[in-house]
Every structure is written in structure tokens, then in C-alpha cells.
Amino acid sequence: MEAASEGLTLVWFREDLRVHDHAALTAARADGHVIAVWVRESRDDDGLGPRPLGGACRWWVHESLSVLEEELSHLGIPLLFAAGESATIIPELAGRLDVDAVRWSRRYAPASRSLDGRIKTELRNRGLTVHSHPGALLVEPWTAAPQGGDHYKVFTPFWKAVSGGDVGDVLPVPVEQPRLSTGLIDSAQACAAVTDLDGLGLLDGTGTGSGVFAAADGPRWWQDTISRHWTPGLRGAAAALEDLHAGIDGYSTAHDIPADGASTSRLSPRLRHGELSPRQLLRAAQTAEGITVDDRTSWIRQLYWREFSWHLAYHHPDIDAWPIRPEFNDFPYDDDEGALRSWQSGQTGYPLVDAGMTQLWETGWMHNRVRMVTASFLTKNLLHHWRHGEQWFWDTLVDADEANNPVSWQWVAGSGADAAPFFRVFNPERQRKRFDPDDAYIDEWLSETTDAETSPIVDLADSRHAALDAYDQMKSTEAST
């Protein structure tokens, strides 16, 4: 039996909604007893903190937290919920609970790192021990740099430099602890920001749409549709991990086929919300039986694309707002509201684009190939700023994250570090013939009437020329300044 007087640690959960392979939780249990908290954070006056969750992620997090609460409770660990500015909430809670230490898993977006740094200093000034732990990434972004530079700008050298590194062993679920006194929980609940899961308001608005779509007459929203496709939380994550073999088998040849439900792993929301750790997935992929070297390597390579995105996001503050290539600040976008609406609601008249946008709306997820095609269509054929598409994806993807989303949008739009050349304009009709030759994907997401009734909103050849002209205009502005 453990002594009740052992040290008490507050573990602040953020984007790590799991109890296994959780270094902060493991270390806290090794020190004694644990109380956990998750905060729905608002950015402070200096803009520090995580980007406010989009609608689909709010739904996911709500569901996932309810499972985490249960899993932690099996371990005797209470999970508190709070809403507001974490720079106020975490020190106040630490004080009320009289904890000895605070631990958390690191996050890497610059605005969150600066906030965490402030909180760490504040807690240390109050005499507390504070530790931040790795776990969200395989490679800490500051540990990899090319000769003569501070960070990698191209994926392949990054991959070559970091992919062989030792990532350590997957940590087990910590052992159960004795129940903490109810007095302790009561004292935490006296903190005004503490609430219950529903009180976080994560589901507010998700029944009718959110962001720009809140008032639109679009298709029905997530509570009717999205929940049919996913089971957020640790048990759903464990089942998804069991299916990993299907996601990797044949990956090197089939991963671009959007109609094949198993052509990719669909683990992105699990990684996004930390229900599975990248280390756990890497280990599982390395040891999966009956997988060819090509399939294994190409899937693991994708895991490292995620690492690369975070590497860039760490080194580029405000990557969701500003182009990595500054010359794109002068790109002459043509932000036509009606065109954006048609794209968002899957009514462009190009079936692959419309099927993708419908899949996104109905499931909160879209196949990578179709993400590239829809993003290219918005930024090049419709000449819309990539930020508008990025924001839409941010609001509607269950895997929307602060690195992969803006980095991928910038990659497609040509403004990224390792971007697709601007003249690479995906032709949605050719992409359809190549990757969905039997219209299996299109038939899954578009009804025949929608498909037949929507006429194309732009001509592909004309709009491609207009995009290339716009690019030339940007280059001549750059040359003359």
C-alpha cells in the first residue's frame, strides 16, 4: 500500500489524451500521487497559447476527454476541467492543491511554447518543481539542423538525418494509485475556472456548424454525420492500432487511391490528439509482420513528414498566417466570396473536388491525394489565398493541427519551404482518371444528381493560365523591389 503522504503532482494534459507512453504521467506516478487537469485555453492578450480549436476538433476532444476521464479514474487519478487562460489557471490550481510539482508533455508551436515558458517561470518562482516532457514528436525540432543552417527546409535531407535515431521504448500505463481525498478535489473546484466536461462548451455550435458556416445552409453538421465515422478516445485508438497492418499493407502502391478505405491508416486524428504516440506507431510499424520493406518504409516516411511539418512550425512563428517565402505576400489573389462558398460546399462542378469537400464535411477527414487536389483548385484555379482554405480545413478536419495543416497548404500553394513548384497545378479531371478511374470515390460521396447538375465554376485551362500570370506578376513585383 502506498503512503498517502507521498508527493502530489499536477499533470497538465493538452494534446496527449492517453495514459500509455506518457512520460509526464509516468514520471509523476514514480514521484507519488497524481491529479490531472485539461484546460480549454483562451489565448492571452499577447496572443500566446494554442490556436483555438476548430469545430471538428472540438467535437473530437470532447468525446476523447470523456474516455480519458474514465481511463484515468481506473488509475485512481481525478481529471479536472477548466476553461480560460492557463497562465492564471495552472498556478492557481497548483496553489490550491498544494502540489509539489507540475508536469506536462511539450508542445511545439511558438505561441504555445512561449506561454509554457512563462508558466514554468511563474511556477518555479513559487517554489514548485516543473518538468516538460517529450512525447508528441519523434525528433525534438531543435535537435536537427543541417550544416551551416538552423533548420531543414527540404524534407529528404531532414528524413535522412533523423530517421535512424533511437526513439526509446514505449512506456506502459502507470499503476493505479489510492483514491485522493475528496477535500482535495473540493479545494480545486473552488477555483472559478474549474468546470465539468460539458461546462467547457466544446460542443457549442457543432450541432449547426461553426466558423464561417455557422449561419449557412450547408449540409448537416457533425453530430449527425461525423460521429458515424469515428470513435474518439483510447478504446477507439486501440482498435485503430489493431488495424494498422491493413493501413500499411500495400501502402507503397495504393496510398493514393482515395476510394480504398484501407489505402492509408486513418490514424491522423489519433496522432493529432495524442491518443496514440508517434513512438508507439513507429514501433508498431517496424515490427508489423508480413509487410514488405517498401510498404513499411513508405508509411514510416509519412510519419516523418509530420515530424518535418512540426520542425518547420517550430522555426516559423505564425505559419498559419504568413507565407514561408515572403515574396508570396505580394501574390495577387482574387478572393471571390462566391467561389470560396462553392468550394466549401462541394459545388465547383469538378467531381473529384466536390467529392473531397463532401467527404470532409461529412466525416471530418479527407484522403491526402484529394486534399492536394482540392487545395490546388482553391489556390490556383480559383486564385484564393491559401489562408482561406487552411482556415476551412482547420474548422472541419478532425486531425487539423498547427503544423501539418498550414505547412501542407503552403506546400500546395507554392509559398512553403519545400513547396510544390507553383506551375504544378493539379488538374482535377486528370487526377480523377488516374486515381479514381472507376469513379468509386466519386460515387461514394456525390449523388448522381449533384454530379450532373453542377456546372463547372471555372474553365480549367483558362484558370490555370490566370494562375501562372498571377505568379509572373508576383515575380516581377519581387524583381522591381
Ligand SMILES: Cc1cc2nc3c(=O)[nH]c(=O)nc-3n(C[C@H](O)[C@H](O)[C@H](O)COP(=O)(O)OP(=O)(O)OC[C@H]3O[C@@H](n4cnc5c(N)ncnc54)[C@H](O)[C@@H]3O)c2cc1C
Ligand atoms: C492541404 C492539406 C492539408 C492537410 N492538413 C492536415 C492536418 O491538418 N493534419 C494532418 O495530420 N495532416 C494534414 N495533411 C496531411 C495528410 O493529408 C494527412 O496527414 C493524411 O491524409 C492523414 O491520413 P492517414 O492518417 O490515413 O495517413 P497515412 O497515409 O496513413 O500516414 C500516417 C501518418 O503520417 C502523417 N502524414 C501522412 N501524410 C502526411 C503529410 N503529407 N504531411 C504530414 N504528415 C503526414 C499523418 O500523421 C498520418 O496519420 C494535409 C495535407 C494537405 C495536402
